[in-house]
Amino acid sequence: KQEVTQIPAALSVPEGENLVLNCSFTDSAIYNLQWFRQDPGKGLTSLLLIQSSQREQTSGRLNASLDKSSGRSTLYIAASQPGDSATYLCAVALSGYSTLTFGKGTMLLVSP
Amino acid sequence: DVKVTQSSRYLVKRTGEKVFLECVQDMDHENMFWYRQDPGLGLRLIYFSYDVKMKEKGDIPEGYSVSREKKERFSLILESASTNQTSMYLCASSLITGGSYNEQFFGPGTRLTVL
Numbered sequence: 001k002q003e004v005t006q007i008p009a010a011l012s013v014p015e016g017e018n019l020v021l022n023c024s025f026t027d028s029a030i031y032n033l034q035w036f037r038q039d040p041g042k043g044l045t046s047l048l049l050i051q052s053s054q055r056e057q058t059s060g061r062l063n064a065s066l067d068k069s070s071g072r073s074t075l076y077i078a079a080s081q082p083g084d085s086a087t088y089l090c091a092v093a094l095s096g097y098s099t100l101t102f103g104k105g106t107m108l109l110v111s112p
Numbered sequence: 113d114v115k116v117t118q119s120s121r122y123l124v125k126r127t128g129e130k131v132f133l134e135c136v137q138d139m140d141h142e143n144m145f146w147y148r149q150d151p152g153l154g155l156r157l158i159y160f161s162y163d164v165k166m167k168e169k170g171d172i173p174e175g176y177s178v179s180r181e182k183k184e185r186f187s188l189i190l191e192s193a194s195t196n197q198t199s200m201y202l203c204a205s206s207l208i209t210g211g212s213y214n215e216q217f218f219g220p221g222t223r224l225t226v227l
Contacts, residue, residue, distance in 0.1 A: 044218040
């Protein structure tokens with residue numbers, strides 16, 4: 001059974017820092033990996049989706065990388081801002097028709 | 113933009129009541145999903161549906177049922193609500209195109225409290 005782990009569970013940084021969030025998964029035969037953001041009491045917002053054939057995806061200050069062989073993905077946030085404060089979740093799919101398996105998230109706090 | 117809406121943001125019900133949570137998406141997505149989210153347990157899949165009138169059990173289907181009579185609407189039903197069903201309920205949808213599984217898009221969530 002696929003398991004997804006996110007480390008650290010919580011992270012606090014001052015504004016302006018570059019930071020990396022980690023996601024690892026036990027079954028490397030994934031179909032794709034998706035990063036989400038969740039604000040308190042709200043739904044999930046899709047940030048980036050990486051297909052298994054891709055190594056990375058970028059959107060603005062966000063860059064997600066994927067290393068299938070080692071079962072790892074990282075989400076890099078450049079020049080962090082207080083508005084980036086949220087919980088970040090990663091999720092993997094094992095096939096085109098499979099459901100997502102989620103990590104428990106990293107709670108990020110960016111202080112002014 | 114894909115829009116997934118849920119019928120209520122907050123809901124308070126009593127033990128034993130029948131509860132309906134509604135989810136509607138406006139982008140003609142085939143797949144729809146219901147999750148619950150609890151502190152320390154993360155997101156857990158309750159039920160999902162690949163097409164109208166089709167449903168599949170997720171990881172924690174006990175105590176729940178679903179209905180999908182129209183492509184855009186997926187309902188979660190708590191037949192007899194219990195206090196351990198107090199949770200945040202999240203609906204999501206995604207598109208299947210040529211066998212490709214695309215991004216899941218989520219609704220705003222329903223915070224259900226069962227007293």
